[in-house]
Amino acid sequence: MILGGIDIIVLSATLMAASTPVLLAATGELIAEKAGVLNLGVEGMMIMGAVGGFAAATVTGSPVLGFVGGALAGAVLAMVFAVLTQVFLSNQTATGLALTLFGLGLSALIGKGYEGVRPPPTPKLDLGPLADIPVLGPVLFSHDWVVYASLALVAGTWVFLRRSRAGLILRAVGESHDAAHALGYRVIAVRIAALAFGGAMAGFGGAYLSLVRVPQWTEGMTAGAGWIALAIVVFASWRPERVLIGAYLFGGISALQLQLQAAGYAIPVHLLSMAPYVLTIVVLVLLSALHRHGAQAAPADLGRSFHAAR
């Protein structure tokens, strides 16, 4: 199925893989923000996950351990943020920005020795006859396990927030930390746990970039994906299902512009490279504008430091 020099099936198949890093990072950030913490360090945590995952995978030779390493690297960086903002009550915006700069610099340093190295490959999941279904097979059933895991994580996040008691407490902490504290919930502990999860997810997403998407290590390889993840969370009105739409939109346009470049269209490359960022933001802004009070769906205590008063 070729349309205007572009293979729609290949495009659809790459869409899911291209979206996965942003989807993972945005889902993690969603949880952190639902708990009331604004962590602008997603980009930094992602790239730490990319380099950490890459290093773990090449050293151990196991891509699975690589992903674990990536998640750990992201979580460790998130813990730095947690200690600074939750224990020492530093400003969340400034700390998050610093975290991104720190992550970018540190990852470049760690990654020096890994440039030009090929990571162990992550095989596609063998789904047997499912992969042989025409059209649906290559689009839906010929991916690696991480793609399916990311979808499961989005579904899990939805259930967690909507149905579980822990999710209710997490939302309560994000809505009013004073009220949650008055009821005897441990605001700081909940927030640190949410941050750890957010960091691990960002790191997981970063590792997917360096181990599967590219797959190699280059300095600054996240190229703003962490910022897009942050924007997606806001414009998705803090809902997991809309985060999925936003991330797949971004991934889809990323995949499309690459194919447009390859097909030799006379569109300036810079415009094409810019397209995923611009279009994702535009569509999400329209979505949240259509949905009344979209911007007001923010957790009421988002970005506010909590200090137990006497």
Next chain:
Amino acid sequence: MTGTMLLDIVGLRKAYPGVVANDDVGFAVAPGEVHALLGENGAGKSTLVKMIYGLVKPDAGTMRLMGQPYEPAEPRAARAAGVAMVFQHFSLFEALSVAENVALGMESPPPMRDLARRIREISTTYGLPLDPARTVGDLSAGERQRVEIIRCLLQDPKLLIMDEPTSVLTPQEVEILFHTLRKLAAEGTAILYISHKLEEIRALCDSATILRGGKVVGSCIPREKTARELAEMMVGGEFAATDRAGRSLGAPVLEVRALSLAPMSQFGPALREVSLTLRAGEVLGIGGVAGNGQEELLATLAGERPSAPGTVILKGAEVAHLGPNERRAMGLLSAPEERLGHAAVPAMSLTENTLLTGTIRRPLIRQGFIDMGAAKSFAEEIITAFDVRTPGAHVAARALSGGNLQKYVIGREVLQAPDVLIVNQPTWGVDAAAAAAIRQALLDLAAKGAGVIVISQDLDELMEIADNFCALYEGRLSAPRPTEGLTLEEIGLMLGGAHGMTDVLAKEAAR
């Protein structure tokens, strides 16, 4: 009061750096007793109940609950022991539903569907109708309080602590609340009731413990005392009654015609077709439960929010398009409800805070530069004239107690000799003596020929100082009524009565 006491407190002490909040506090509550804790702001009531609820750990002293030693390490432990608390500032989550809010206050809540059913059951049993699926942000203050009370009742408490429960309720809602509390007490639940509304305490409570400066200074049976005697026990001395004599109403100074305004926030109210006329020398009281448009009304009249042409007329001139400073120049001043952050900058000194509103009508600026000397002497003038207790004008606004800062804020506006002064909640959270001083200052200002609008939730206050009374309810302002001869019941109905409660009240009346 026979048998074992439900709650027995001996020698409780809690000190914070620089201040002893509670010192050797002791009292006892019997099962089924409604016990009042009386005291001024800062007398230590809040610290005391926080210790009983496990939010604060006492330094010394013992508590016994039903004869057993009782040392709750956290609210969870207190709830498990049968102690429940309804907070002064609601501990609710606006974006969550009623059922979710209730679930958060329980140790092991049943599944949501069962919980919704139990909420309905309890709410009908106690005459507090409530829909478990509604979002709390859309509820009225009275309904929100029902959420808190039901959250407590679902846990079958032995002791229910209520911290200033009636400050945001209409008189009808207060009546329903008291009915519920009496029913609970009759079932054997003890109630610890904190309030500064003395008439309510006289109507509801069996006994009272009076705190002053962190110590117990007396106890009494409220029914046997007058409200004035109770107030004097709290303050530890006498204070002057306000004097409203010697005023005559002159020409209109401020007119508002069909003023409408879109909501300022998601859960905020809109103003709808508000009209009023304020005459020189008049004190116009605007009553209503907070959140019905008070803040919005003050913001529009003060000039923070522009309104449609022709809606605000100050001394015959159209001012709807003018900002706060232009209105100040014409003689309209205001004091908003939020002292820290709206009326005053917390981190700035009292001298610097005079510059927020004072530069237009006072010569505090010379050739575009601030005249700090003049600002300082203005601040000192306020401090002297309004008896603001502070080491000096260099002190930061946040270091002042609520009452003192409020006296400063009101003084700053009054001393600028306004023709129209609009104040919102002038005595909210202010102790009795300071409140009396503020009310007198407002009356004196009106006696000099200024028009004063007092927006307040405290109906007793409005009855005390206002000539005419309007009710603000869901953004609509009622027609003015002379306060003389107005009853609390009539006011309550003007304030929207009790939300969804008319049936229950009718049934009660029929019984």
